[in-house]
Amino acid sequence: xxxxxxxxxxxxxxxxxxxxxxxxxxxxxxxxxxxxxxxxxxxxxxxxxxxxxxxxxxxxxxxxxxxxxxxxxx
Amino acid sequence: xxxxxxxxxxxxxxxxxxxxxxxxxxxxxxxxxxxxxxxxxxxxxxxxxxxxxxxxxxxxxxxxxxxxxxxxxxxxxxxxxxxxxxxxxxxxxxxxxxxxxxxxxxxxxxxxxxxxxxxxxxxxxxxxxxxxxxxxxxxxxxxxxxxxxxxxxxxxxxxxxxxxxxxxxxxxxxxxxxxxxxxxxxxxxxxxxxxxxxxxxxxxxxxxxxxxxxxxxxxxxxxxxxxxxxxxxxxxxxxxxxxxxxxxxxxxxxxxxxxxxxxxxxxxxxxxxxxxxxxxxxxxxxxxxxxxxxxxxxxxxxxxxxxxxxxxxxxxxxxxxxxxxxxxxxxxxxxxxxxxxxxx
Numbered sequence: 001x002x003x004x005x006x007x008x009x010x011x012x013x014x015x016x017x018x019x020x021x022x023x024x025x026x027x028x029x030x031x032x033x034x035x036x037x038x039x040x041x042x043x044x045x046x047x048x049x050x051x052x053x054x055x056x057x058x059x060x061x062x063x064x065x066x067x068x069x070x071x072x073x074x
Numbered sequence: 075x076x077x078x079x080x081x082x083x084x085x086x087x088x089x090x091x092x093x094x095x096x097x098x099x100x101x102x103x104x105x106x107x108x109x110x111x112x113x114x115x116x117x118x119x120x121x122x123x124x125x126x127x128x129x130x131x132x133x134x135x136x137x138x139x140x141x142x143x144x145x146x147x148x149x150x151x152x153x154x155x156x157x158x159x160x161x162x163x164x165x166x167x168x169x170x171x172x173x174x175x176x177x178x179x180x181x182x183x184x185x186x187x188x189x190x191x192x193x194x195x196x197x198x199x200x201x202x203x204x205x206x207x208x209x210x211x212x213x214x215x216x217x218x219x220x221x222x223x224x225x226x227x228x229x230x231x232x233x234x235x236x237x238x239x240x241x242x243x244x245x246x247x248x249x250x251x252x253x254x255x256x257x258x259x260x261x262x263x264x265x266x267x268x269x270x271x272x273x274x275x276x277x278x279x280x281x282x283x284x285x286x287x288x289x290x291x292x293x294x295x296x297x298x299x300x301x302x303x304x305x306x307x308x309x310x311x312x313x314x315x316x317x318x319x320x321x322x323x324x325x326x327x328x329x330x331x332x333x334x335x336x337x338x339x340x341x342x343x344x345x346x347x348x349x350x351x352x353x354x355x356x357x358x359x360x361x362x363x364x365x366x367x368x369x370x371x372x373x374x375x376x377x378x379x380x381x382x383x384x385x386x387x388x389x390x391x392x393x394x395x396x397x398x399x400x401x402x403x404x405x406x407x408x409x410x411x412x413x414x415x416x417x418x
Contacts (some may be wrong), residue, residue, distance in 0.1 A: 007176075
């Protein structure tokens with residue numbers, strides 16, 4: 001779970017004030033600045049853990065760039 | 075004590091005790107005497123739509139997300155204006171509002187896989203509030219401070235009687251007709267502002283469509299904006315010194331997109347002649363409503379089904395009348411009907 005998600009899901013009495021609110025406000029302001037600068041806003045995604053990386057390795061396509069590709073000419 | 079160091083309120087603390095509002099209908103009848111912009115709009119749009127919502131209380135799940143989101147935006151922006159009027163800095167006020175909104179909405183988790191939930195959820199709510207407030211930190215439209223009370227004209231509730239009422243509310247005493255229950259107009263104004271030396275009502279709208287000229291065109295003519303202009307004039311009538319007349323409504327359109335929020339401001343004005351005309355027309359409309367209630371039938375307006383983004387009951391009205399109630403039961407839930415007299 002991302003930091004932002006953690007803050008958003010905290011019960012009211014668990015919120016750390018003002019730090020959590022600072023983080024949340026800064027997150028939205030930074031995202032807005034990126035959009036205004038023409039960037040696509042970065043989603044606050046969770047970091048990929050080692051376990052996830054190994055799964056990604058397993059499902060990655062096995063084809064390599066130097067392997068010849070078949071092209072059907074019409 | 076600094077605003078930021080105050081103890082955190084729990085969701086329970088923030089929940090106001092429920093207040094039971096009086097019925098907006100005359101006793102033992104479907105004749106409505108207390109009207110707000112929402113119920114008048116339903117009536118004008120389609121009498122059957124009015125019946126489904128105001129009398130039967132049918133509600134859809136998506137609709138409750140829109141209503142909750144709108145209410146939260148209004149509550150947050152209202153709190154910000156009050157904090158600023160009390161002297162808080164922009165940043166302190168934004169922080170307080172975000173904290174309060176987080177606490178208030180804890181546990182509200184709309185399904186983000188649905189279209190309403192994708193655009194209207196806690197995350198987009200916080201984003202919309204921060205983006206909107208930052209944009210208008212130095213707002214040329216300033217909150218009107220009421221001369222009579224010295225308070226900020228924010229979230230002003232209004233309720234006033236008209237000089238006409240339902241025919242059923244007339245009784246004869248000593249040979250004279252006495253109106254014992256006139257029509258009541260009621261509602262809530264988000265804010266009254268001073269802008270370019272004039273007074274305007276400010277109304278917040280959240281939308282997923284682009285607020286260009288076509289978007290703002292829908293507010294002129296518009297039942298709600300005319301009522302709000304008229305109501306603000308009534309509310310401020312007793313102010314001393316008397317402020318300048320209320321010119322119209324500034325519409326704050328807050329566009330919700332997946333990745334960002336954009337705010338655009340539009341102005342719609344109403345002349346005194348148009349306000350008087352609107353009120354004259356209203357007498358006829360409310361007379362029609364009383365007639366429908368008396369005969370127990372609310373006709374369908376089939377020219378309005380595709381308006382306003384499509385009526386929520388459109389699919390119901392496509393069904394044969396004999397099975398319509400069954401489809402209503404499966405697609406909607408019956409709740410407490412909208413009550414214009416419900417205090418906020």
